Every structure is written in C-alpha cells, then in structure tokens.
Amino acid sequence: MNKDLITIKNLLIIRGKKEVLRVKKLSVQRGEVLAVVGPNGAGKSTLLLTLARLLEPNAGQMLFNGTPAQNTSDTVYRRKIALVMQDPLLFDLSVYKNVALGLEFRGASKSEIQEKVPLWLKRLGVADLAERRAKRLSGGEAQRVSLARALVLEPELLLLDESFSALDPPTRATLLDDLKPLLKNSKTTTLFVTHDLHEARKLATRMAVIVKNSLRQIGYADEIFNAPVDEDVAHFLGKD
Amino acid sequence: MSFPYEILQITILSLQISAIATGISLLIGLPLGTLLALGKFWGRSFFLSVVNTGMGLPPVVVGLFVAMMLWRSGPFGDMNLIYTPTAIIIAQTVISAPVVIGLTAAALQSLDPRLRLQLYGLGASRWQMIWALWREARLPLLAALMAGFGSVISEVGASMMVGGNIRNQTRVLTTAIVLETSKGNFEIAMALGALLLTITFLVNWALTWVQQRGED
Amino acid sequence: MKKTLITLLLLSLAISACASAAPSNPNIILATTTSTQDSGLLDFLVPIFEEQSGYTVQTIAVGTGAALKMAEEGNADVLLVHAPPAEQELMDAGFGLDRFLVMHNxxxxxxxxxxxxxxxxxxxxxxxxxxxxxxxxxxxxxxxxxxxxxxxxxxxxxxxxxxxxxxxxxxxxxxxxxxxxxxxxxxxxxxxxxxxxxxxxxxxxxxxxxxxxxxLNVYHVMTVEPDNWENINYEGALDFANFIISDETQALIKEFGVDKYGQPLFFPDADKTDADLGVE
CATH class of the missing domain: 3.40.190.10 (Periplasmic binding protein-like II)
Known part of the structure; x- marks a missing residue:
C-alpha cells in the first residue's frame, strides 16, 4: 500500500488573470497531521478547497490513494473526505441532527447513525448538548460540534481550514488538547490550514509553508525552522 | 344569494382555486427560485429583475392578458377554458408564481453562501445540498408560500375577467363581494368580506403554526 | 419654480371662483348606473353642467341597486337611474324629494x-x-x-x-x-x-x-330627500336635475352618439309623462 494518501504535482490555480497557487509537489502521508502554514492571503485556503474538489485546478495532477482524483466523481470523492471551515457553519437543527448530516448524505443506516453520533459527541465533549438547537451554542461548543460532524464520517482525509482561529485563546487551547489524541488514535490523515505557527507545531508533525502564492517548503517542523529554504519562508518564520 | 348553501359553495370554490394556484406556483416557484438564487448562468440578474417586477403584476392586467389568450378569438380559444375555474387557476398562477419564485430566490440568497461549500464538504450530492438549503430556509420559504396564497385568495380583477363571476360556476368570494356591493347589499358584502378575512387568517395561522413549530 | 406653481394654482382657483356665482356647496355626488357612464353620455354632459354652474360633480357609476341604496343612506345627492318601480318605492318611502322623467333608450x-x-x-x-x-x-x-x-x-x-x-x-x-x-x-x-x-x-x-x-328603458333624475341626512347638497341636486331636463340639454341628448353610430343612443322625454311611455 502506498505510503502517501495524497500526491499533488505541478498544481496551478489561476483566478481571473492572477496566479493564486502554484504547488510543484506535495504529498500527504497516510495517518499524519500536516499543517499548511503561511501568511494570510498566501493561498493556503485555495489549496484546501482544491483538495476538497470545491475548486477546479487549471493544471496539475492529483492522486488520491495512488489513482488520479479525476477518475471519481466529485460526490464520490468528497464522501472520502470531510471539511471543517473557520466558522462552524452549523445548520438550524439540533446538535444531534447536525452531526448526523454527513452520514445521512452517505445513506448510512439509522442504527449506524444512532451508534456513531453519540460516540463522537462524547469524544468531543458535547454529548450533553445533543438535543440543543445549534444556534444556541457558544463559539467553542459550536466548533466542537462542527468537528464531531466531520470526524463522525471517519474520513480518509480531514481538512481543517483555520478551524480554531475564531476562538478565544483558552477555548482554543483546550480544544487543541482534546483534538490531538483523537486524531492520533483514529489515525485520521489531516490537512490543517493555519496562519498560527504555535497552533501548527502543537497539532502537526510536518509542515508545508506557502508564501506569496506558492508552496515553498515541506518537512518536519524543526527542519524548516532550522533551515528555511528561502528568504520569504525565513521572514514568515520570524527569522530574518 | 341563498344561505348558507351558496355561500358555502363559493367559499369552497375560492379555497380550491387559490390552493391549486398556490400549489402550482410552488411547484414552479421552488425550482425556478432555487435556480435563480444558486445558478450561475448568463442573464441571471436580468431574470431576477423580471421576476421581481412580476411580483407586482396588477391582477387586472394579468386577467386581461389571460382572457385575451383564452377568448374564442385568442390563440387558445379552442380549449374552451374562458369562464371556467381552470381559467381562474391559470390567471392566479400567473399572479402568484412570480411571488413564490422571487421570495424563494430571496430566501436562498439570504443564506450564508459558505453553507453550500460546507454541505459539499460533508459529502452532499447536488440534490442533497439543495434539499438541505431548503430545510435551512424553511421559515422564509413558508413565508413565500403564504405570500403566494395571499396574493390570489384576495385577488378580484383577474378572477372577474377570466372567470366571469358566473353564479354556481366561477363565482368566488372576492367577485361575490363586488357583486353584492354593486347590488347595494352592503351587509352581505361585509359579511362575505369578514368570511374572506377569516379564511385567510385561518390558512395563515395554520401555516405560521407549521413554520414556528419548534421555534422558541 | 415652486413659488410659480403655487401662484398659478391660486390664480386658477381665483379665476374658477369668479367664473360663476359660486354655489355655497360646490360638490355634488351623482349616483348613476353603469349604462349612462359606459355609453359616454355623462362624460359629455357633466363637463357642460360643471362649466355652466360652477359645481363639481362626482359621478359614481354603480348598479341601480347600489345607486338606490346610496340615496337611501344619504351617500348621494342626486340619482340618474332606470328602474321606475324601485324608484317609486324609494319615493314612497320618503328617501327622494323630486323626480323627473329624463329620457329613454x-x-x-x-x-x-x-x-x-x-x-x-x-x-x-x-x-x-x-x-x-x-x-x-x-x-x-x-x-x-x-x-x-x-x-x-x-x-x-x-x-x-x-x-x-x-x-x-x-x-x-x-x-x-x-x-x-x-x-x-x-x-x-x-x-x-x-x-x-x-x-x-x-x-x-x-x-x-x-x-x-x-x-323601453326609462331614466329618471331624482333628488335625495335632504331632511333625512345632514350633508345632502339639495341645492346642487336640484340644479343638476333642472339642467338635465332643460330644453338645451334635451337637445344635446337627442344628438348624442348619432355621429358615431348613425343613430341616437337616448331619446329625450322631459316633455312627456310616464304614462306616455307605458311606465306605471
């Protein structure tokens, strides 16, 4: 079995006439948590949306499990992944129904839903909120529900897009502490976009640095901190 | 006017006609409003403007237009629809469909556009995405339905023109009110008006109850 | 600009006020049937009356039933209607004061x-x-x-x-x-x-x-009994009735529509009696 879940080669994305992202090569290894870091507007979220097939690349190749991603339909592909955005984007339903949503889309049986939803609500510490209306949650609670909604799908690839940046620091710290063992124990391959290096180091083993619309460097955090590949990366890491 | 049989018959006919017209408007308006709100195609904003203009169509103008289509001299004269309940349903559908289309589009456009990405990101197919958005917008969508019904149950100009206000055939509450007023039977006209208001209120009450169920 | 408009407005008001001996109450409500309105006869006669007398006539064209009801409830000053038996009932009940034969079609x-x-x-x-x-x-x-x-x-x-x-x-x-x-x-x-x-x-x-x-469709003009309601313009109603049965107006009625349809639409009858027309 291939070590890499995702391999991207020569990816190019253009919006209007502007090149918004260029990636020569990027691999995401099975079971790892990879942080995609870089300043705001560098193209991090573009990469994430491309991986969720919510954005069509202008050029390049994307392999999922060793096979070209284009070989499967958007919906079939997206049912292997799960996406959590910066805002929880919960629906005006109960917490339970929100978490059951993705399973329903996949045609899961009622018994499967009844088994998995409470389990993941519990794992994220929001079991007691199951019957509450989603719009009556605090920011931290809502983001926990949003994570449960993604993790309950047991996705092959979890995509997190600045998912903690809207939370206040103490709430964020506790959530990161809770999430880390969950991702590790479930061996969920995770791609995690953030502009916060501290957050990246806490959750991820490897990092990919995107600066000025291109992927510059990928490797273990220490490697990158010790040897930034160019001045832009060094500048972003605060090592001028 | 004979009581209470004739009034009952007129009331039932009014409700039937307006309910069917609203139902057809919903069948037309929900998909078209969704297309206008979510679709990306050339002329979308133009069509939205057309629909928004259509939301304020004067019923008599619609009545005249539909009558000209259905008169024996008109293109659909052979179908013998003029002065039938079907003719009123057609005219009322023309009146209420833009209301339902426009308010459906507005309801869906008022949702956070990122919800669509989020739904796809959770594995929704296109239809599952649309279904989830309808559910999310259920309150304004029910309001669209109520507005559509309200625009036809209270409408008189088109019903008069294409229905003909024919006794026992196409006389509805609003045209009966006009007739009783012209006869000088103001008490009966007022009573019919009160009946119309009561019915409109009850229908809206029922729909509001459905709409607000589970709200606190 | 605004000033000029107001000046013009005041001027025109002043002129119209001078044009004739201003009636004490210049507004008359005429309740009539749709047939007189639809034929265009009133659109022809009313402006002439307004010009001559200085009254403003508000013509309400409704069914005869509603027109008679308006008289009964004091919502009209004068009626031009064509339902002789019902009119007679209204007179008998004391809701009308004067009633004159006008015309027939x-x-x-x-x-x-x-x-x-x-x-x-x-x-x-x-x-x-x-x-x-x-x-x-x-x-x-x-x-x-x-x-x-x-x-x-x-x-x-x-x-x-x-x-x-x-x-x-x-x-x-x-x-x-x-x-x-x-x-x-x-x-x-x-x-x-x-x-x-x-x-x-x-x-x-x-x-x-x-x-x-x-x-035969016989029209009468009828003034509303002013004693029943406070704000009936009886003076105006009578002026209108007298205008409609005057020789000049009767001649106009006879000519109305001939140019367009080749035949008159109404036949003046002010010089006849109900009996002449077979009206009981």
Missing amino acids: DFVLVGPADDPAAIGSLPSAGEALTSISSAQAEFVSRGDDSGTHKKERAIWSSVDLTPAWDGYIESGQGMGATLIIASEKQAYTMTDRATYLANQDNLDLEILLEGDEVL
Whole structure:
C-alpha cells in the first residue's frame, strides 16, 4: 500500500488573470497531521478547497490513494473526505441532527447513525448538548460540534481550514488538547490550514509553508525552522 | 344569494382555486427560485429583475392578458377554458408564481453562501445540498408560500375577467363581494368580506403554526 | 419654480371662483348606473353642467341597486337611474324629494347570428324568452339587481317562467362584461342598445329582437330627500336635475352618439309623462 494518501504535482490555480497557487509537489502521508502554514492571503485556503474538489485546478495532477482524483466523481470523492471551515457553519437543527448530516448524505443506516453520533459527541465533549438547537451554542461548543460532524464520517482525509482561529485563546487551547489524541488514535490523515505557527507545531508533525502564492517548503517542523529554504519562508518564520 | 348553501359553495370554490394556484406556483416557484438564487448562468440578474417586477403584476392586467389568450378569438380559444375555474387557476398562477419564485430566490440568497461549500464538504450530492438549503430556509420559504396564497385568495380583477363571476360556476368570494356591493347589499358584502378575512387568517395561522413549530 | 406653481394654482382657483356665482356647496355626488357612464353620455354632459354652474360633480357609476341604496343612506345627492318601480318605492318611502322623467333608450335581445332558439321572427320579448327557455339555449343574465336585470326578471315573470336551466347563467357583472361573456359563449342576453352599440366591434352578437314596448328603458333624475341626512347638497341636486331636463340639454341628448353610430343612443322625454311611455 502506498505510503502517501495524497500526491499533488505541478498544481496551478489561476483566478481571473492572477496566479493564486502554484504547488510543484506535495504529498500527504497516510495517518499524519500536516499543517499548511503561511501568511494570510498566501493561498493556503485555495489549496484546501482544491483538495476538497470545491475548486477546479487549471493544471496539475492529483492522486488520491495512488489513482488520479479525476477518475471519481466529485460526490464520490468528497464522501472520502470531510471539511471543517473557520466558522462552524452549523445548520438550524439540533446538535444531534447536525452531526448526523454527513452520514445521512452517505445513506448510512439509522442504527449506524444512532451508534456513531453519540460516540463522537462524547469524544468531543458535547454529548450533553445533543438535543440543543445549534444556534444556541457558544463559539467553542459550536466548533466542537462542527468537528464531531466531520470526524463522525471517519474520513480518509480531514481538512481543517483555520478551524480554531475564531476562538478565544483558552477555548482554543483546550480544544487543541482534546483534538490531538483523537486524531492520533483514529489515525485520521489531516490537512490543517493555519496562519498560527504555535497552533501548527502543537497539532502537526510536518509542515508545508506557502508564501506569496506558492508552496515553498515541506518537512518536519524543526527542519524548516532550522533551515528555511528561502528568504520569504525565513521572514514568515520570524527569522530574518 | 341563498344561505348558507351558496355561500358555502363559493367559499369552497375560492379555497380550491387559490390552493391549486398556490400549489402550482410552488411547484414552479421552488425550482425556478432555487435556480435563480444558486445558478450561475448568463442573464441571471436580468431574470431576477423580471421576476421581481412580476411580483407586482396588477391582477387586472394579468386577467386581461389571460382572457385575451383564452377568448374564442385568442390563440387558445379552442380549449374552451374562458369562464371556467381552470381559467381562474391559470390567471392566479400567473399572479402568484412570480411571488413564490422571487421570495424563494430571496430566501436562498439570504443564506450564508459558505453553507453550500460546507454541505459539499460533508459529502452532499447536488440534490442533497439543495434539499438541505431548503430545510435551512424553511421559515422564509413558508413565508413565500403564504405570500403566494395571499396574493390570489384576495385577488378580484383577474378572477372577474377570466372567470366571469358566473353564479354556481366561477363565482368566488372576492367577485361575490363586488357583486353584492354593486347590488347595494352592503351587509352581505361585509359579511362575505369578514368570511374572506377569516379564511385567510385561518390558512395563515395554520401555516405560521407549521413554520414556528419548534421555534422558541 | 415652486413659488410659480403655487401662484398659478391660486390664480386658477381665483379665476374658477369668479367664473360663476359660486354655489355655497360646490360638490355634488351623482349616483348613476353603469349604462349612462359606459355609453359616454355623462362624460359629455357633466363637463357642460360643471362649466355652466360652477359645481363639481362626482359621478359614481354603480348598479341601480347600489345607486338606490346610496340615496337611501344619504351617500348621494342626486340619482340618474332606470328602474321606475324601485324608484317609486324609494319615493314612497320618503328617501327622494323630486323626480323627473329624463329620457329613454331601449333594451334589445342579442344573440348569435344563427339564432338557435329562433327568436328573430317573434313579435314580443316575452315570447322570445319563452322560446329561449324551451330550447334550453344559453342565456347570460346580469344577475346583479341592476335596472337591466330587473327588466329581464319582469319579462320572465310576465310570461310566468322562472329561468333555471343549465344554460341560464348569471354573470353578476356590468353590461359590457356580460356582453363579452355572451359573445364568448355564443349565448343570448338582454342589453341596453347604447352599451351594445358601444361594444359592437368586439362582439360576435347580433340584435335579434327590438322594438317591443316592454323593452323601453326609462331614466329618471331624482333628488335625495335632504331632511333625512345632514350633508345632502339639495341645492346642487336640484340644479343638476333642472339642467338635465332643460330644453338645451334635451337637445344635446337627442344628438348624442348619432355621429358615431348613425343613430341616437337616448331619446329625450322631459316633455312627456310616464304614462306616455307605458311606465306605471
């Protein structure tokens, strides 16, 4: 079995006439948590949306499990992944129904839903909120529900897009502490976009640095901190 | 006017006609409003403007237009629809469909556009995405339905023109009110008006109850 | 700009006030039937009256039933209507003060050219309706208690018939709309000649029976009894009534419509009595 879940080669994305992202090569290894870091507007979220097939690349190749991603339909592909955005984007339903949503889309049986939803609500510490209306949650609670909604799908690839940046620091710290063992124990391959290096180091083993619309460097955090590949990366890491 | 049989018959006919017209408007308006709100195609904003203009169509103008289509001299004269309940349903559908289309589009456009990405990101197919958005917008969508019904149950100009206000055939509450007023039977006209208001209120009450169920 | 407008407005008000001896109450509400309005006769006569007298006439064209009701409830000052028996009842009940014969036009029976009930050759309206009834032919009735509807019902009862077959329908609308319905359904109907002539171009109907004395449509002008209600403009009402039966106006009525239809729409009768026209 291939070590890499995702391999991207020569990816190019253009919006209007502007090149918004260029990636020569990027691999995401099975079971790892990879942080995609870089300043705001560098193209991090573009990469994430491309991986969720919510954005069509202008050029390049994307392999999922060793096979070209284009070989499967958007919906079939997206049912292997799960996406959590910066805002929880919960629906005006109960917490339970929100978490059951993705399973329903996949045609899961009622018994499967009844088994998995409470389990993941519990794992994220929001079991007691199951019957509450989603719009009556605090920011931290809502983001926990949003994570449960993604993790309950047991996705092959979890995509997190600045998912903690809207939370206040103490709430964020506790959530990161809770999430880390969950991702590790479930061996969920995770791609995690953030502009916060501290957050990246806490959750991820490897990092990919995107600066000025291109992927510059990928490797273990220490490697990158010790040897930034160019001045832009060094500048972003605060090592001028 | 004979009581209470004739009034009952007129009331039932009014409700039937307006309910069917609203139902057809919903069948037309929900998909078209969704297309206008979510679709990306050339002329979308133009069509939205057309629909928004259509939301304020004067019923008599619609009545005249539909009558000209259905008169024996008109293109659909052979179908013998003029002065039938079907003719009123057609005219009322023309009146209420833009209301339902426009308010459906507005309801869906008022949702956070990122919800669509989020739904796809959770594995929704296109239809599952649309279904989830309808559910999310259920309150304004029910309001669209109520507005559509309200625009036809209270409408008189088109019903008069294409229905003909024919006794026992196409006389509805609003045209009966006009007739009783012209006869000088103001008490009966007022009573019919009160009946119309009561019915409109009850229908809206029922729909509001459905709409607000589970709200606190 | 705004100033000029106001000045102009004040000036025009001043002029109109000077134009005639200003009536103490310049507003008259005239309740009349749709037939006088639809034929265009009032649009022709009312401006002349307003010009001569300085009154402003608010013409409310409704069914005769509603017009009579307006008199009864003090919502009109003067009436121009064509339902003599109902008018007489109103007079008897004390709701009207003066009543003068003004004019008549006539009703005609119209229907499809092929005349399925063969009424064209019959001598009287009563026999024509009897024939329509026995042929169960389509007939559109106004069904709105209007003068026309009252006349139609009177003819039915004169031949002891109660119209109630599937083809007998009630439109509950004005004469113009009822004619269109009759034309669309290729049905018979009874109409005043004026409305028929005015709509002739849009109708696929022919005059099949005319001239029967019973079909005369007699108009009276009637002032509302001012003692019943506080704000009745009796002075204006009487001025209007006198205007409508004056020799000059009667001459105008005689000429009205001739240029357009080749025949008069109304026949002046102010110099006649009800008995001359066979009105009880």
